[in-house]
Amino acid sequence: MRATHWVVRVLTAVPLLAASGGPARADDADLDRRLALVLSDAEFTGRIAEQLEDRLGRKLDRGVADLGRLLFFDRLLGVKLDNACAGCHSPAHGFGDTQSIAIGIDNNNKVGPGRTGPRNQRRTPMVLNTAFFPKLMWNSRFSADSGDPFDNSAGFTFPAPEGRTLSRQPHLLTAQAFIPPTERNEMAGFEFEGTNDDLRAEVVRRLNDTPNYRRLFRQAFGLDPEDPITYDHLAAALAEFQFSLTFADAPVDRFARGRRAAMTREEKQGALLFFGKAGCVSCHAVAGGANEMFSDFTPHVLGVPQVAPARTNSVFDGPGGDEDFGLEQVTGRAADRYKFRTSPLRNVGVQPTFFHNGAFTRLEDAIAHHLDVRRSALNYTPVGRLPRDLAGPTGPIRPVLARLDPLVRDPIRLTEAEFRQLVAFVRTGLLDERARPENLIRLIPDRLPSRLAPLDFEVDD
Ligand code: HEC
Ligand code: HEC
Structure with missing residues (x-):
């Protein structure tokens, strides 16, 4: 099939070439043909977003999603009343962090560069397209055991105390929505006494005590006036909002669907490098369970410098308390030390900082890091890049480099033009x-x- 396809394209390219007479047109046709082949070889269709409702087994419920949106922005979900999901997952950055490392409770209510307060441990990832992520979090600690977030038949695994108790939820994101309001340093605060279930019960009690929410949940879920709001309703609404944030119609998707003009020449050349000699797709995968998200959802050691905050309400690892052991925190195996999930790359251009701790603040630097990890890591300084409370001494880098993933051990040489592409x-x-x-x-x-x-969103554009 593929061979025939190729022949047809070459034939159609010939009259084009004759008509324009210019080598540029011929080059463009050749570039398009090569990229189309590369994408189809990688099993990239550009049609993942179309699958959302099929895989949910129903239509998206706009009413429930809109209620989820209000909840996402409301500090009522934080028992301490000083943080909401959107305090960390900011709409100004794809519902991801405005900071290199998240600031949860005890913040100054600002969301943006001026946010201050004690640091948590990692950067807040974007929630866009998370409907398609089979594993969540930097160390993949929440996972759908079927390998498909829409399929709970094999259960969902979370760390203790939840374990596998959230497996009856219909989707991994619905299960995940049970967690943030129980995180002490993110939303709940340390003062409240009780278990995670007690914290959830407290949030639900407050929702039930709020007439506006009683009315909104009643409308969205068709409840009777005497039916109480449950945590299941809350989780379903938060998840529905995030399902509605499926934004996977990028130039590369349109190109793959046949719109050859959807990408610029430079982007096309860059795509050939990404899927070819730059080796990116071997981790930032698209086929099968990757759901065209540009991640293999597998943890790797990428040699990212260990940023250590001056003031934190989290527990960092290592003898100096200035390290992040990543996956080892979940598995307890030293072989998993410093491993972090390959970042899904869709919409990464709207992020202000990169990697699990926001060590870099320019996309160019994050990509250049991959091309020569040792040089990048050994020459790294947070000074001049990160806010002052993150610019102190970094954690040790040599033990990280000693475990570097073999796929990024050898530098990859690109010309300046190729790097730009x-x-x-x-x-x-x-x-x-x-x-x-x-x-x-x-x-x-x-x-x-x-x-x-x-x-208080600091959005000035
Ligand atoms: C204090 C900041 C903060 C708040 C508040 C917060 N999050 Fe997060 N969120 C994070 C961080 C940090 C991570 C990654 C943590 C890690 O991997 O260790 C994360 C991860 C996630 C993920 C997984 C994304 C991925 O790529 O795997 C989802 C989904 C999510 N949060 C949704 C929510 C929802 C819904 C709420 C509100 C109920 C919420 N978050 C509240 C900081 C926050
Ligand atoms: C060995 C597997 C591997 C290869 C090969 C690889 N990456 Fe990555 N990439 C990762 C991992 C793992 C992370 C997250 C690391 C972390 O935060 O600790 C990441 C993060 C990124 C980020 C930052 C995203 C974010 O949200 O912070 C970008 C951009 C990126 N990679 C681009 C590329 C490009 C371009 C290539 C090809 C030159 C490439 N990667 C090759 C594993 C890989």
Whole structure:
């Protein structure tokens, strides 16, 4: 099949060449043909977003999603009342962090560069497209054991105390929504006494005590007036909002669906490098269970410098308390030390910082790091890059480099032009326009059903 396809394309290219007479047109046709082949060899279809409702087995419920949006922005979900999901997952950055390392409770209510407070342990990832992630979190600690987040038949595994108790939830994101309000340093605070279930019961009690929420849940879920709101309703609403943030229609998707003009020449050349000699796709995978998300959802040691905050309410690892052991925290196996999940790369161009601890603040630097990890890691300094409370001494790097993934051990040489192409592909070739800040900040509610004051978003564009 593929061979026939190829012949047809060559034949159609000939009259084009004759008509234009220019070598540029011929080059473009050749570039398009090569990229189309590479994408089909990689089993990339550009049609993943279309699968959302099929795989959910129903239509997206816009009413429930909109209630989820209000909840996502409301500090009522934090028992300490000083943080909401959106305090860390900011709409100005694809519902990801504005900071290199998240700031949870005891913050100054700002969301943006001016946010201050004690640091948690890692950077907040974007929630865009998480409907398709079979494993969640930097160390993959929440997973769908079927390998498919839409399929709970093999159960969902979470660390203790939840373990496998969330397996009856319909989707991995619905299960995940049980966790953030129980995280002490993120939303709950350390003062409340009780278990995770007690914390969830407290959040649900507050929702039930809020007439606006009673009404909104009743409408969204068709409840009777006497039916109480449960945590299942809350989790379903949060998940539905995140399902509605499926933004996987980037230039590369359109190109794969046949729109050859959807990508610029530079992005196309960058894509060839990404799927070819730059070796990116071997980890940032698209086929099968990767759901075209540009991640193998497998942890690797990438040699990222260990940023250590001056003030934290989390527990860091290692003798100096300045390290992050990554996957080892979950498995307890030293062989998993410093391993982090391959970042899904869609819409990464809207992020202000990169890697699990935001060590880099320019996409160029994050990509260059991969091309020569030792040089990048050994020459790294947070000074001048990161806010002052993250610019202190970094944790040790040599033990990290000693465990470096074999796939990134040898430097890859690219010309300057090739590097620019690769960056262009990652920055804009993978960007769905709907993920841009100007679109997403429109989702910020003016008022909240709880009547709590909204978060102060520092968005000036
Ligand atoms: C204090 C900041 C903070 C708050 C508040 C917060 N998150 Fe997160 N979120 C994070 C961080 C940090 C991670 C990654 C943590 C890790 O991997 O160790 C994360 C991970 C996630 C992920 C997984 C993303 C992925 O790529 O795997 C989802 C989904 C998510 N959060 C949803 C939510 C929802 C829903 C809420 C509110 C109920 C919420 N978060 C509240 C900081 C926060
Ligand atoms: C060995 C597997 C591997 C290969 C090969 C690889 N990456 Fe990565 N990449 C990762 C991992 C793992 C992370 C997350 C590391 C962390 O945060 O600790 C990552 C993170 C990134 C990020 C930062 C994303 C974010 O959200 O912070 C970008 C950009 C990126 N990779 C691009 C590339 C490009 C371009 C290539 C090809 C030159 C490439 N990667 C090759 C494993 C790989």
